[in-house]
Amino acid sequence: MGKSLSLQELCTELKKEQLLDLVMHLSNQYEGIDTAVMEWYASQKRVGKKEAVSNHLLWEYWERAEEIIQRFNEYGGGPEHLAYDVYEYVRGIIDLLSEYPILSEERRLLIKRLYVQYELGNSGLNDIIMDTIYEICQSDSDWKYVIKLLEKSPDEYDQKLIMKIYKEQLQDGEAYLELRLKMLEYGMDYWDLAEYYISMNQLDKAVEIAETGLENGKGRLTELFAFVFEYYAEREETDHIQDLVEQAFHIESDVDMISKCAVQYFKKKNEYEKIKSTLVKAFRINSYHKEYYADFNTMKEQLTVEDWEKIREEMIEIVKKESVIDYLKICYDHEMYNEMLAIISKSPRTMYEYNLGKNLDPIADQLIDKYPQEIVEYYWNKGGILILEGNRKRYKEAVKHLKKVKDILENKLQDKEAWEFNLKALKEHHKKKKALLDELKVFE
Known part of the structure; x- marks a missing residue:
């Protein structure tokens, strides 16, 4: 058997002209070799023409990405692996631009070609496209060109992009405000405007906008409530704090956050009646997901024994209605073991009921010492x-x-015979289920 030769050894024997012929031969034979060679060339140190090669690669990457995006636009999307290819190509473009910036005219051309695909809007890749446009922009004139393109779109999302560019990239407050004041519908719209005034150190104006948003804004109001609360808490304006709490409770928005903040504030002010009122009212509101068990115990800790006894049964009934698990935890604390057993003993008859009761196992385990036979039946039925x-x-x-x-x-129960009898009966009843019998071998 002859000695094997490595590719490196073969290339070492070739002269410059022969190496060139080899590269050209590979280029003619295999698609993509040109790009691979140029990528290798661009990665080398102390070689000439790197800028020209990088520019060629940039447009090569874009044409490949554009071809895929265009196809996605035609068919309303495409395979995940091709979307990943687009991401890799645009990442390559951005990396090249960071090292070898191109002239403004070329940037505009690239932005325009990206925007053409963005405007079609059917590829499912618009986020990637717009992120790439953002990365390409290097000057105010670039951003203004993007605005010019977006202004042709009637889409509200695109109008908000224009607003964002004025605010964050061009720092053009006047242009931002002109658009922002025309588009105040959701809580987050008002918060965006409030944030602008905060950045301009106009806190009073920011609070005014935030309070208007709490009155008129749709959807998420969390940031508005948090900001206004903090503003009044720092100034110890208790009446405004109380009004804000009542507002949150009335519209049933951010009740958990506001009530916890309010309780902390009222504790510092030694306002017991306000603490009690806040905790009880918040607990009675059933439109948000509470940690019922924790909130129940918080009330118990904060209220006097006399006040707690007056409302304890009402609070327990609320928990019983809203959260079985939290109710069972309270039952355990109050040694209401019979009640716990009655609840978990309702055997599931369907997988739906089984799934609803999945979290009951830790509760059942707490009752093993008191009701071992009943818990045996509980787990046997679940199986x-x-x-x-x-x-x-x-x-x-x-x-x-x-x-x-x-x-x-x-x-x-020291009843090994009962286990062996039941296991044998189970195997006999399901003797045709080979997969089950296979799993039951663990007990042999």
């Missing part, structure tokens, strides 16, 4: 529901419940 589903994934999950049954019967 049975899963077995009826008839697939290996469910069987594996069922085995976890059966292990609980085995542990309680053998270690708590």
Whole structure:
């Protein structure tokens, strides 16, 4: 067997003209070799023509990306791997521009060609396209050119992009305000305007806008409530704080955040009645997701024994209605074990009911010492529901419940015979389910 030769050894023997012939041969034979060679060339140090090569690569990357984006626009999207290719190409463009800036005329041409694809708007890649345009812009004139393109669009999103460019890139407050004041619908619109006034150190104006947004804004109001609350808290304007709390409760927005902030504020001011009122009113509002158990105990800690006794049963009923898990935790704290057992003993009859009760297992485990036989039935029934589903994934999950049954019967009730009898009956009943029998081998 002859000695093998490496590619490096072969190339070492070639003269300059032969190496050139080899590169040209590969270029003719294989698509993409030209680009690969130029990428290698551009990465080398101390070589000439790097700027020209980089410029060629830039447009090569764009034409490849453009071809894919255009196809996506025609068909309303495309494969994920091609979208990834687009991302790689535009990333390459941005990297090249960071090292070898191009003339403003070329930047405008590239921006224009990107915008043509953005304007079609059917590719699913518009975020990538606009992000690339943002990366390309290097001067105020570039940003103004982007605005000129966007101004032709009636789309509200594009108008907000113009606004954002005026505000963040051109720092043109007058132009920003002219557009912003025409588009105040959502809470976040008002917050955007309030942020502008904050940046201009016009806090009073920012508060005025934020309060207007709380009255008229749609959707998310969190930032507005937080800002206005902090503003009045720093100035210890308790009446305004109280009004803000009432407003949040009335429209049932950001109740959790506002109530917690208010309680902290009122504690510093030693305003017990306001603390009590805030906690109780917040708990009665059922339009937001509460941590019922934690909030229940917070009320208990903050209120006097006399005040707590007056409302305790009402609060428990609210928790019982809104969150079974939190209600069971409260039952455990109050040693209401029979009530807990009654709730978890309602055997699930369907997978829907099974899924609803998935979080009950830790509660059931708390009752093993007091009601071992009942908890055996609880876990046996859960395993049975899963077995009826008839697939290996469910069987594996069922085995976890059966292990609980085995542990309680053998270690708590010292009734190994009961476990062996039930397991044998289970296998016999499902003797045609080979996958189940296979999973049950863990008990052999």
